[in-house]
Amino acid sequence: MIQMRVSGVIKENIKQRLKQTSLKSILLWIFIPVFIVCILVNLFLTNFLIRKQVKENALTSISELVSQTKYYLDYQLYGIFEQMVLLEQSSDVAALIANTHEDEPRRRERFVRVFNEMERIYFSSYSVLDTVFLAVQQEDKPVDIFYKSDYPPSRSGFSFSLMMNGTPLITQSAKSYQWLNLHQNNINPNVYTDNYIASLYKIIGDEKSESRCFLLFNFKRSFFRQIFGDIRVTQNGYLALLGDGAAMHFNSSDEHYLIPPPVLQQIEEEPPAAGYVSYKNSKRSNMLAVWEPLQLGHWKLAAVFPEEDLMSGVKNIRFITIVCSLLAIGFALVLSLLIIRIISVPITGWVNKVNSMDGTTDVLLDDVICAEIVELNRGISQLMDQVQKLLKDRIIEEGKKRELEIRILQEQIKPHFLYNALYSIEQLGMLGEYEKMTKIIMSLNGFYRLSLSKGRDIIELKDEIAHAEYYLSIQMIHNKKISYTLDIDPELSRVKIVKLILQPPLENSIIHGVKHGEDLHINIRAEKAGDDMKITITDDGIGIIYDKVMSLQNAFETNDWKDLSEVYGLRNVHERIRLHYGLPYGLSVESIFEQGTKIDILLPVGRDD
Numbered sequence: 001m002i003q004m005r006v007s008g009v010i011k012e013n014i015k016q017r018l019k020q021t022s023l024k025s026i027l028l029w030i031f032i033p034v035f036i037v038c039i040l041v042n043l044f045l046t047n048f049l050i051r052k053q054v055k056e057n058a059l060t061s062i063s064e065l066v067s068q069t070k071y072y073l074d075y076q077l078y079g080i081f082e083q084m085v086l087l088e089q090s091s092d093v094a095a096l097i098a099n100t101h102e103d104e105p106r107r108r109e110r111f112v113r114v115f116n117e118m119e120r121i122y123f124s125s126y127s128v129l130d131t132v133f134l135a136v137q138q139e140d141k142p143v144d145i146f147y148k149s150d151y152p153p154s155r156s157g158f159s160f161s162l163m164m165n166g167t168p169l170i171t172q173s174a175k176s177y178q179w180l181n182l183h184q185n186n187i188n189p190n191v192y193t194d195n196y197i198a199s200l201y202k203i204i205g206d207e208k209s210e211s212r213c214f215l216l217f218n219f220k221r222s223f224f225r226q227i228f229g230d231i232r233v234t235q236n237g238y239l240a241l242l243g244d245g246a247a248m249h250f251n252s253s254d255e256h257y258l259i260p261p262p263v264l265q266q267i268e269e270e271p272p273a274a275g276y277v278s279y280k281n282s283k284r285s286n287m288l289a290v291w292e293p294l295q296l297g298h299w300k301l302a303a304v305f306p307e308e309d310l311m312s313g314v315k316n317i318r319f320i321t322i323v324c325s326l327l328a329i330g331f332a333l334v335l336s337l338l339i340i341r342i343i344s345v346p347i348t349g350w351v352n353k354v355n356s357m358d359g360t361t362d363v364l365l366d367d368v369i370c371a372e373i374v375e376l377n378r379g380i381s382q383l384m385d386q387v388q389k390l391l392k393d394r395i396i397e398e399g400k401k402r403e404l405e406i407r408i409l410q411e412q413i414k415p416h417f418l419y420n421a422l423y424s425i426e427q428l429g430m431l432g433e434y435e436k437m438t439k440i441i442m443s444l445n446g447f448y449r450l451s452l453s454k455g456r457d458i459i460e461l462k463d464e465i466a467h468a469e470y471y472l473s474i475q476m477i478h479n480k481k482i483s484y485t486l487d488i489d490p491e492l493s494r495v496k497i498v499k500l501i502l503q504p505p506l507e508n509s510i511i512h513g514v515k516h517g518e519d520l521h522i523n524i525r526a527e528k529a530g531d532d533m534k535i536t537i538t539d540d541g542i543g544i545i546y547d548k549v550m551s552l553q554n555a556f557e558t559n560d561w562k563d564l565s566e567v568y569g570l571r572n573v574h575e576r577i578r579l580h581y582g583l584p585y586g587l588s589v590e591s592i593f594e595q596g597t598k599i600d601i602l603l604p605v606g607r608d609d
Contacts, residue, residue, distance in 0.1 A: 038328035045320050058310040059276070062233060062303050063290055067274075069231060069239060070292045070301045076128060076223075077200075081177065081296055083121045084200060084217055087134070090117060096136045096144070097204060097213045115146050122148040127226075130197060131188050131218035135160075138211040150220075151190035160212060162186055164201070165244070169214055173206040179297025181243040187216055192545055197221065198241070198248065200297075225250045237305025242267055242291065243298055256281050259289065259304055267291060267300060278307070421447075424478050436477045443477075446470045457580075461526060461533075462493040468502040468524065475510055481518070482510060487525040492533055497603050498580050504569025505537045505587075505599045513541020513597060528605070532585075535601040544591035552589050570599075577603065 087093060092110045095102070102110070114134065122132045131149040135158050143158050160170040164187065165180050172178070178201050185195035198219045205212030228239040229250040238251030240259065245268070247259050259267075263279050272293040281287050288310075291302035421444050428437040447470040465488060476482050506522065514520050525536045544552070555561050556574055564571070574587040581604055591597040 038324060038331065041324060045324065058234075059288075059290065062237075062305070063274070063276075065231065065233065066239070066290055066292050066301055066303045069227065070294060073227060073241075073301060074295045077294065077296055080125060080128060080200060080217055080219075083125065084177070084202070084215055087117060087121060088202065088204075088213075088215055090114075092117070093134070093136075093213070096138075097211050111144070111146070115148075118146055118148050128219060128223045129217055130220040131216065133188055133214075133216035133218070135214040136211065137213075147188060149188060149190070149218075151192045153188050154191045155189065158187070158214075160207075160214065164199075169203055170207050170212070172203045173209070173212070175203065177202045177297075179243070179299060181241060181299060182246040182248045183244065185218065188218070193221075193547075198224070221248075224248055233303045234305040234309035236309055237303060240302050240304055242300045242302050247302075249304075256283050256285070257287070257304065257306065259302075263289065267302065268298075272298070281306075421474055424474070428478075439477050440474050443470045443473045447474070457499060458496045459499045460493065461488070461495045461497055464497060464499060464502055465493075465524070465526075467499070468506060471503045471506060472522070479510075481514070482520050482522070484522040484524065487523065487527075489527050492526050492528070492605075495533060495603075495605055497533075498576055501573045501577065501601060502535070502537070504573050505601070507569055508599075509537065509539040509541060509597065512544075513539045529602065531605060533603045533605050535603065537599045537601075538596065540596040543593045543595050543597050544589070545593050549589060549591045556587050556589070573601070577601070 092113045095110055096114065118132045118134060122129060131147060133149075134146040135143050137143040137160065143160075145158050147153075161168050163169075164172070165178065165183070178199075180199045180201070182196055182198055185197050185199075189195045198221075199216060200219070201214070201216040203212070203214055224241060228241075228248075231239055232251070233239060236254065236257055238249045238257075240247045240249035242259075242264060245261070245264065247264055260279070260281070263277065267277060267289060274290075274292045276288060276290040279287050279289075286307035287304065288307055289302050289304045291300045293300050421440065425437055425440055425444075428434075428440065447467060465486065469486075472482070472484050476484075502524070506524075509522055510520065521540050523536075523538045525538070527534055527536075551564055552567065552570070555564050555567070555571070559575075559578075561567065561571055570587060570589075577586045585602050585604060588600045588602070589597065590600075
């Protein structure tokens with residue numbers, strides 16, 4: 001009996017003492033030191049093994065990666081080199097260079113055969129070559145130019161006085177075949193790209209020669225991007241083609257990981273053999289570059305990566321981390337038994353009361369320990385009241401914000417089209433085309449009747465199609481070369497969707513799709529796509545260049561429009577769909593330049609919110 005009383009007194013004293021002890025002190029003097037010790041031991045063992053094994057394991061695997069990639073690149077470049085040699089040594093090119101004074105018909109036949117050979121080389125190596133270029137000059141006659149390229153040149157004419165690799169072409173005749181890494185394209189520039197390319201070229205003859213010849217193969221940047229961009233050396237590492245004071249790469253976006261010019265020069269001056277170099281970047285972090293020379297030219301293929309990335313490749317890290325973590329958990333579990341009454345019981349009591357709340361905010365506990373928990377217990381009821389009020393206000397605010405954003409985006413589309421339509425009516429009126437003007441007015445009436453939709457934001461697909469046909473009829477009155485077809489699944493005609501999503505893509509096809517005054521045909525197709533619906537708008541217009549397509553697709557996925565400020569209608573449609581339905585719904589685009597454009601609109605079926 002006395003023992004029970006003594007035990008009760010001791011428990012009461014401990015309880016009172018704990019009520020006066022802060023939770024911070026308990027964690028500071030019990031839990032935190034143990035966890036710190038475990039973490040420090042874990043880090044020490046991990047670092048020890050990393051520094052011992054990183055260069056043995058990771059450098060070996062990276063060197064093998066560089067070697068394998070180098071063999072593939074050698075194979076591709078050797079094929080291109082062989083094509084240039086065969087072109088140079090062909091009888092037709094040799095005859096043009098030799099200035100044999102042939103009659104005009106035979107000379108023209110040679111021109112045709114040379115061009116056909118260049119065209120064969122271009123198409124057989126289309127994935128690698130951007131341009132195949134040949135220039136021949138006999139005595140003081142005009143230069144004969146043959147070329148095949150992805151894009152037409154931005155200037156006409158050619159001169160052997162043009163600069164390449166820092167010197168005029170006419171002064172480089174003593175050199176053999178030249179491999180030139182990333183440089184400005186001064187020979188055959190165009191307005192569609194940034195004109196930074198890699199080249200293989202050769203000069204035959206100089207200013208004293210009776211005839212001279214210039215052979216040039218420009219490599220596609222996409223060829224190197226396909227090789228380097230698909231290979232991830234480390235988390236922040238990348239492959240780079242080094243040579244001529246340039247480093248061509250496509251992975252690293254952080255300037256701190258780029259090879260500094262002094263290190264690049266040092267690597268280029270190294271003998272043509274495999275090697276590696278260690279240096280510090282601008283953040284004073286250790287960097288490594290592992291390289292192998294290519295068989296042709298003087299280029300080197302290098303893997304560049306931060307040394308700290310190699311830590312992810314050590315196989316024993318996971319094992320040691322698990323062991324240390326288990327030890328830490330074991331110590332934590334033993335110690336947690338001592339303070340479970342301090343933390344677990346109050347938290348469990350609060351959780352039970354919160355889970356059982358039925359329209360009330362009473363979460364007060366009758367029996368708590370620890371000074372902070374006692375204080376929190378008194379104020380928790382007021383906090384819950386405030387939280388519930390804030391949540392209700394936030395829901396109302398978000399609903400209003402969403403409604404306003406949708407309406408604002410819709411209104412941004414309407415004035416743009418109305419201005420164009422009224423301008424067309426004005427022009428027809430001035431020309432006396434009253435019948436066409438009447439048709440436009442009637443179509444415009446139907447167009448805006450469906451646009452207003454009695455204030456509704458959601459309409460049926462058949463009404464949206466009718467709205468699009470009104471728009472196209474207005475455009476077809478003004479331009480007879482526009483035509484369209486519909487391919488709509490009848491089962492989808494009554495599906496409810498966000499209104500005004502077809503007119504902006506159609507307007508984009510009409511404004512930007514017409515090429516050289518030719519006819520433009522547009523097809524609108526609506527079909528099921530699993531549990532969703534896909535509307536596809538296809539045109540046979542001029543299409544969009546590759547870089548612009550990639551920028552549009554990136555904007556649709558990331559909502560980053562900073563480089564596409566002129567893209568107005570498509571952005572509006574995409575953002576309105578995302579506001580209504582969220583991911584993954586919205587727009588996607590595919591286009592081939594000079595062939596046409598396809599825009600897909602993905603929408604849910606059975607959701608009319």
